[in-house]
Amino acid sequence: MTQHIGSIALVVKDYDEAINFYTQKLGFILLEDTLLSEDKRWVVVAPQGAKETSLLLAKAASPEQENSIGNQTGGRVFLFLHTDNFWQDYNKMIANGVEFLESPRQESYGTVAVFKDLYGNKWDLLERIK
Numbered sequence: 001m002t003q004h005i006g007s008i009a010l011v012v013k014d015y016d017e018a019i020n021f022y023t024q025k026l027g028f029i030l031l032e033d034t035l036l037s038e039d040k041r042w043v044v045v046a047p048q049g050a051k052e053t054s055l056l057l058a059k060a061a062s063p064e065q066e067n068s069i070g071n072q073t074g075g076r077v078f079l080f081l082h083t084d085n086f087w088q089d090y091n092k093m094i095a096n097g098v099e100f101l102e103s104p105r106q107e108s109y110g111t112v113a114v115f116k117d118l119y120g121n122k123w124d125l126l127e128r129i130k
Contacts, residue, residue: 070120
């Protein structure tokens with residue numbers, strides 16, 4: 001049996017502002033934007049070159065969901081954006097106005113820095129040592 005994680009749901013305030021952030025600031029590709037109802041869309045984005053995992057941008061539909069926007073993991077790093085060129089991506093993200101919470105650092109596993117998405121979710125930008 002073969003399995004993989006296809007999509008991870010990310011609760012957002014607004015579809016269009018989330019699409020703009022992920023495609024314009026992080027350079028992701030918009031894979032799908034399908035209208036499902038008057039208030040609901042199926043919006044999927046993924047990093048350039050991603051083969052399996054994507055983000056499903058899910059607009060909050062209740063006060064409980066709205067409360068989780070930007071804090072889906074209780075303040076911990078939520079997602080890990082792997083790259084094969086840390087400094088190129090880091091510099092491009094800085095130029096695009098992405099907020100990093102720390103300076104890049106070298107760890108035993110690679111080069112890493114924590115950044116925030118437009119809602120405050122924490123991400124690692126990570127180039128693993130090969």
